[in-house]
Amino acid sequence: MTETTQATSSPQAPAPPSDPAAPEVPMTAAAGEGATTVRTTEELTPLGEGLRRATAGRYGPVRELMRSTLPADLMVRDPALSMEEARDWTVQTVRSLLELGLGGTGFPTSVGGLDDVGRSCVDFEMTAHGDLSVTVKSGVHFGLYGGAVTSLGTDRHHEEFLPPVISMEQIGSYAMTEFGHGSDVASLETTITHDPRTDELVVHSPTPSATKTYIGAAARDARMAAVYGQLVVDGVSHGVHVVLVPVRDEQGRPMPGVTLGDNGHKGGLLGVDNGTMTFDHVRVPRRMLLDRYGGIDDEGRYVSDIEGDSKRFFTMLGTLVRGRICVGVGAGVASRKALSIATRYALRRRQFDAPGRDDEVLLMDYRAHQRKLLPAIATTYAHTFALNECVDRLQELHEASEKDQVAQRELETRAAGLKAVVTRFANDTIQVCREACGGAGYMAENGLTVLRGDADVFATFEGDNTVLLQLVAKGLLTGYQEMWGDLDTRGMVAAGARMIGGQVVEATAVRPLVNRLVAAAARRSEDETLLDRGWHLAMFVDREKHVLQTLANRLRSRAKDEDSFAAFNDAQDHVLMAARTHMDRIVLEAFVEGIEACEDGEVRDVLERLCTLYALTSIEADSGWFQAHNRMSAARAKAVTAQINTLCGELRPHALGLVEGMGVPEAWLGSAMLSQDPARWTPGTTPA
Amino acid sequence: MTETTQATSSPQAPAPPSDPAAPEVPMTAAAGEGATTVRTTEELTPLGEGLRRATAGRYGPVRELMRSTLPADLMVRDPALSMEEARDWTVQTVRSLLELGLGGTGFPTSVGGLDDVGRSCVDFEMTAHGDLSVTVKSGVHFGLYGGAVTSLGTDRHHEEFLPPVISMEQIGSYAMTEFGHGSDVASLETTITHDPRTDELVVHSPTPSATKTYIGAAARDARMAAVYGQLVVDGVSHGVHVVLVPVRDEQGRPMPGVTLGDNGHKGGLLGVDNGTMTFDHVRVPRRMLLDRYGGIDDEGRYVSDIEGDSKRFFTMLGTLVRGRICVGVGAGVASRKALSIATRYALRRRQFDAPGRDDEVLLMDYRAHQRKLLPAIATTYAHTFALNECVDRLQELHEASEKDQVAQRELETRAAGLKAVVTRFANDTIQVCREACGGAGYMAENGLTVLRGDADVFATFEGDNTVLLQLVAKGLLTGYQEMWGDLDTRGMVAAGARMIGGQVVEATAVRPLVNRLVAAAARRSEDETLLDRGWHLAMFVDREKHVLQTLANRLRSRAKDEDSFAAFNDAQDHVLMAARTHMDRIVLEAFVEGIEACEDGEVRDVLERLCTLYALTSIEADSGWFQAHNRMSAARAKAVTAQINTLCGELRPHALGLVEGMGVPEAWLGSAMLSQDPARWTPGTTPA
The missing domain is CATH 2.40.110.10 (Butyryl-CoA Dehydrogenase, subunit A, domain 2)
Incomplete structure (x- = not known):
């Protein structure tokens, strides 16, 4: 058992898909010794392959193995099934995935699991590439029910109740x-x-x-x-x-x-x-x-x-942090899948003649289309790094011999915030993708509308997003020193009142790399730094700090109000902004760290542009705030928008590689329009 | 026939629901003489009643009659029906509505219609309060197919092909x-x-x-x-x-x-x-x-x-303008319906204790919830006035003895733009509403998810929204002097090049009221005018003018580029902003005109606040632009946000009246949670 666990958790960098020396990854504890790595059949561009490697993280080999072994026919549900048929199909598919090794990795080794909770999140992530009913059905059984027995029960509960969970004898x-x-x-x-x-x-x-x-x-x-x-x-x-x-x-x-x-x-x-x-x-x-x-x-x-x-x-509630991480992870997959479908379609779909061009114009060549898809792709890369960090951190804390309460609360806060941010983004982005495919996007067979309807609930289950963001703000106000998780309005006001100026951002671990970049940016003039990572980081850090500090001041000024609900409620939009800007900073820092670990120059160059696009998109969205708070001049605000357009143009030629790098195998997209005879979609051509 | 037509189109102001002297409104040409007005059974607050009256417009009596006569059981489809069952139910429901008089009003009098195309849009609007499959099924048959025969055919086509359309013998x-x-x-x-x-x-x-x-x-x-x-x-x-x-x-x-x-x-x-x-x-x-x-x-x-x-x-395409108006009208209803459900739920749903309060806090009392729902309600009121104007204008041009080509193109432009703006808003808003109801919002029986899925396609059918906004911009650049409707990139660049400075906003009819308000605002200092309608209008007018003028300059500077597609494409986001800011101004002006016509002081006061909330929400959303273009100071930008919060607080007590005023009868909402035993939703109470 020990050997198996080591094999899973030791590789820090993933094996490239074509590397003959790729390590063997056990699919489950039980299958560990016999499992062999099956080569992927996908043909990727060098950029796509490089980006997958760069975003692989600790569990990269697990993902790579599943991409090459999970059959595509388990991933897509026929949208014409009735509810009862869909329920039958779903539970059968969960059982099929269990046979392939997805289900038991998070359970204690005493009952045959790998005791790898990070790995169980990755299992969830990989099933989320398919039908989300399967993912949620599996998640409720293994993750929520099985997770409650594991985390809230003792050894005797494990012995009695987990085996029929792992075998799915008792749902x-x-x-x-x-x-x-x-x-x-x-x-x-x-x-x-x-x-x-x-x-x-x-x-x-x-x-x-x-x-x-x-x-x-x-x-x-x-x-x-x-x-x-x-x-x-x-x-x-x-x-x-x-x-x-x-x-x-x-x-x-x-x-x-x-x-x-x-x-x-x-x-x-x-x-x-x-x-x-x-x-x-x-x-x-x-x-x-x-x-x-x-x-x-x-x-x-x-x-x-x-x-x-x-x-x-x-x-007790804190032990459920994995569920929230999984929902965020699943939402991240949903966005990447939708963007994969819409971008691949935009790379083959043409509409309208243009002077001096033989063919009609590819959708992907329209600036408006680029602005719909490319900043969203950049954001999914950012989220991927942040989600990977969160999963890794979950397993690190799980493995740690001594429990660090503050670290645990920080993780719970981060998981809550990421869940809120990533699920919001997923709902918005899937809709953008569905519309970017026009009428075809509305047809169930093309894979976007079912995804949209399924991912929708991610915004409100496992914690309503609005409530979760308030919990994040409370965590920030208390520096994770107080009990986490209650939306206690009086407590929020009191926490604001007790907060001491300036402690805020420092409450989370400072990353040396980030410090270095911010310090370097501060020494330069505004004109030189539009592409400078240090400037982006400084803007994000400063925004968060100022919003949180003014929130604390605001709550402090009303700490003696008899109606503490009114004191909280009047500041509620401010509370939400504090949480959101905090998460934006966390996500950007994860992206920066991810780039730092990438050694392939060309891949790194693309990641740098994506990161800049992500950062500038966030700055543009808050342009009003930055200017109102004298953080950005009018000229610079205009320059940000122009730079986003420039970046879209620069990234356009890499669109296919960017899509491949998001890691969703084309065979899993379940989109009829991408597999149909191209003649159907290309005017004037004859059938293949 | 003549009498019937007059009876329908003459009342400029709607009859109040309780007015015993309410005019009789013919449901169809055929039913005209025998039809009687049935009193509504809804019990409304005075504000709700007053708001309905204020937003009624030319076709108010038609709406009022239908609200009181269309049976609620025709409005809601059982979400458990299979596709075939749903198709059966839909076509049967279209037939039932036809028996109630909905279908034939837009056809020529020669074949038994009312020759009232505005009225046919209102028929569409009223069916859109129910299941949108019925609305679309009806719209395809009567509006698109029947409309094509009517508008593109001649008398002999009408005689031969319209009777089986009107009777639904031939779908x-x-x-x-x-x-x-x-x-x-x-x-x-x-x-x-x-x-x-x-x-x-x-x-x-x-x-x-x-x-x-x-x-x-x-x-x-x-x-x-x-x-x-x-x-x-x-x-x-x-x-x-x-x-x-x-x-x-x-x-x-x-x-x-x-x-x-x-x-x-x-x-x-x-x-x-x-x-x-x-x-x-x-x-x-x-x-x-x-x-x-x-x-x-x-x-x-x-x-x-x-x-x-x-x-x-x-x-030929221009004759299809009614279809786009109808889609906008239908999307407007969808937003109002979703907001009705979510707001009514927020007025009964409680969650979390607060210090010093006996009951848990109503969702509607949370600032964050107010900010989700109240600015959206304000926007639906704005859209309602703009849509009513558009429908009225359609019928005016239809009635006009001489055809005014520029007026026709202006209407086509406005219809395209409104369709894009209102459908975008509907999709976003229904989603906000669904999330504002938490897990309950995700249950089909509560009426939001089916609505969301149905209205989704409005963004891309009857003209893709992105394409439509480009057509709006082209119309503005040419002052409606050129042929409308083509997304011709070379033509767009040329139009920009030919545009003479300053003509832009004046190309649309100037409203004396708007001019007066803007002029008055210009004489005051910035400090005094945050609630001033003239300042709002000036901001909207100025934003549109500047965006369009700079777009024209930009296109002109590249008019001699060999690659005219690139010249257009580099400015595409600018093109879209020009269209959007134009539509924002059109909508605000319609709201202002609507208020001007309201004589009830208390109702007018609420409408004024709603209009300010709409205007400030738009200004806040473009806060970055206004500051970057020196149209708004940093201090004012902050004050706008604070004022929005204040307005939310002021409108909160009126929430129920605002909902009723949107005109969706409670019985038509088809939302189980609103009709279930309140004890189910209210902790600690016993069943009724």
Whole structure:
């Protein structure tokens, strides 16, 4: 087992796809020793290959292996399937992927996993290249349900409950959200009451609003549920805990006292059977409580190593950070996939004659089209580096022998913020891509509309984006010193009031490279630095610092207000901007670090242009702010826009390589228009 | 007939819903004399009622009547229907609406219509409150197919082909787009060749890319098609013309030589049977050519009153302006419907405790939520006034005894621009609304995701938005003096070069009210005018003028470039901005005119705030531009943002009235969460 784990985590740089010395990567713990690397059949341009290498990160070999081994026919769902057919197909595809090794890598080695939570995020990432119903169905079972058992349970829970998770004998669900409370998990109404007479836990939905809803697998497949509710022991509530409840018997019938409903059709994810759950005094043995952080001893007393319901609650929620990272990772894939489809189409689709040209003009040659696609491609590269860092960091902290609470909260904050930023970008970008393909983009067979509908929910599940950004701001205001995760308006105001000037940006680890570049930029005049990375970084750092500092001042000035909600609420747009500008800086720094690690000159040159395009696009979007705060002159603001257009022109010839570098195999795109006879799309030609 | 027409078009102000003297409005020409006004059953706040009155316009009584008579059960499609079931339901619903009088109002009185094309847009608008598949299905048949017969055909075409359109005996389709050409209609490859031996027309698809695609009703229901193709007479091509072709027999089998395909699932509009059509030397009699603008005489010679293929082509395309107005109108409804759902939800949904408050906080009380919904509501009011003006103008020009070519082109430009602006806004806004409802927003039963998917295509059909905005810019550069509608890059550059400084904004009719307000603002200092309408107007006018003037300069400087495509293309983002800023001004002016006509003080006060919110939101979005061009100081830029927040706070108490005023009856929203037991959504309460 040890050897396998080493093989997975040791290569820091990925093997190039054509390198005969590529290391063997175990697909799963079990398959580890026998697995061999199958060569990819994709033919890539040198730039595409180089960009894949440059963005590979720690888990690059895993991705490369999956790209060459996962069959394309598992990746695309027929959009004509009915809901029931889609659900059947989805669960079957999850089982097929499990046979190929995707599913169990994040579980403890004691039950046959690789104990590699970073790797489990990469598994999620690779399934997200296919149908997102499969990804979410798999994520709910292995990641959320299995993850809750792993993180909130103890060894005996692992032994008893994880094997049927890993084998998919018992499909699990994750029963957190209720009709009455979604974002506000601490206020869930479901009760888990200890009955000392029978030493059982009584799970109950006391009100209509306590009904669990939107629960993946509730409508059809779930046999088990990880149910969140208020734990009541000896008449005292100890806050939200999680208990495992069997919800269906082996014949698939609801267990006594459990009422299961079906949420029916949704905006997407047709293959995921979301539904409702209501509990009418359902009894389970005490051992079903996931009690790593708090439980009930044999004498029927509540026991916990963590003092304070709130601290315990946030410690428990913190273990769920992987889910948010996975959603961000999945959204990143969705953007890259959409951009791959739209850009490949723009490289073959022509429309309108132009004087002096034999052929009609390629869509990709229109400036407006370039501005739709190329800055978005630049942003996906930025996000890829930031997401890779986040996944790596998750595994580093998991591997660390000593737990660093501040580092953990910083990771939780970063995961929340990245999730919000990347999912917002994905929804916007997939839509841009669908429109950039005109009427063809609207046809389901071309792969964009199903993707759009599926990724949509990423904006609000695993944390509503608006709420998540507020949590990021709170993390910044407290320097990660306080308990993370509560949208507590009074606490936010107080944190602002306590913040000491200037500490803000320094709260996150300073990167020497960034410091060096910023310092170098400061020594130059404005005229020289439009392409200067140091100037970009300085602008991002300064924007974040100023927004956060003024936010703190604003909250401080109202710290004694009786109505602390009003004090928070009046500044809410400021709070959101603080979070967003922080994440922009984090993402840019990750991009800069990523470039620094790239040794291939030509690839590096393209990455530099992409990074500049990303940075200037962000600066242009905040042009009003930068000018209003005397960070940018009028002349410079105009120059930024002109420079973005120049960069689009410079990157245009590299479009295919940029697409390949995003790492989505063409065979996985599931886009009919890209595989149809080109004569259909090219006026005046005869069929092939 | 005369009386009926007068009754429909004469009331300039709508009757208030509770006015017992409300005029009778004929539902159709046929039903005119017998129709009675049924009172609405909605209970509205005084503000809601007043806002409906203020936004009613010429066709207000028609809308009011339909709101009170169209049954809610025709408005919502069960999202669980399969594609075939949805198609059945859709065509049946179109028939039911026809029985209620929606369908024939735009046709000539000679065949039983009202000859009221404005009214036909309002019919479209009212059906758009329901399922958009029904709206589009109806629009393709009555509006596009029937409209082509009406506008491009002559009396004998009307007599022969319109009665089975009006009765829906023969469902028609509109076969314009081909795989090879969508936006570039002039380059369609389908040929319509005159055979003098038999005096027939031979309709043919010479290449795979000439296959008609995305054609509504092609897959299943169409019996007839209005086919666009190059008319070839005696070996000479005369450009694109339209011929009627029977595509199915009475048993629904494809006619000989016609191959029909199915586009299958799309991003939405499940009930519309879009498909493909290929013609293999299909023969129809010469009389099937719609020859109002160009045809073939009995000697087999091509004849036309319009000289020049290009001028004729654009005259023919110009008759299709109603389709674009309808799409804009439909998108306007979609936004208002989504905002109605999200705002009503935000007025009942609570989440998170706040210190000193008994209940959890209403979503609508969060500043971030207000900023998501209230500026969007303000924008829908702005769009409503602009769309009403456009519909009224369409009917005015239709009624005018003398045809004014410049006025016609101005209307076409405005329709194209409004379509682009309103559909872009609809897509963005429905998404904001869906996310503002959290997980509930993602459930199909709550009415937002189906709407989102259906309205999506509005961005690219009836003219791709990016192409349409370029046409707007071209119209501005030529002052509507040149032929409209071609995305001719050389022509665009030449038009810029010919444009004389300063003529730009004056090319559109100057509104005395606007002039007065702008002049008054110019006399005041910057400090006093943040809420001043004249300042808003001046900012909008100045932005448009400067962008257009600098665009003209830029094009002029490159007028002698050999590569005129490059000259155009380098400025393409500038071209798009010119169009957008023009439309922003048009929309603001329509809002200002609308307020001027409102005599109810309290309603007017709310409209003034909405208008200011709309104006400042646009100024804030272009804050970077205004500062970079020395139109706004840094201090003022900050003040604009603060003022937007203040306005959100001021409008918050009026939220329900604002929603009601948008005119979507609550019963038509089709949103389960709004009709379910409130206890489900309100923590801690017991069932009703």
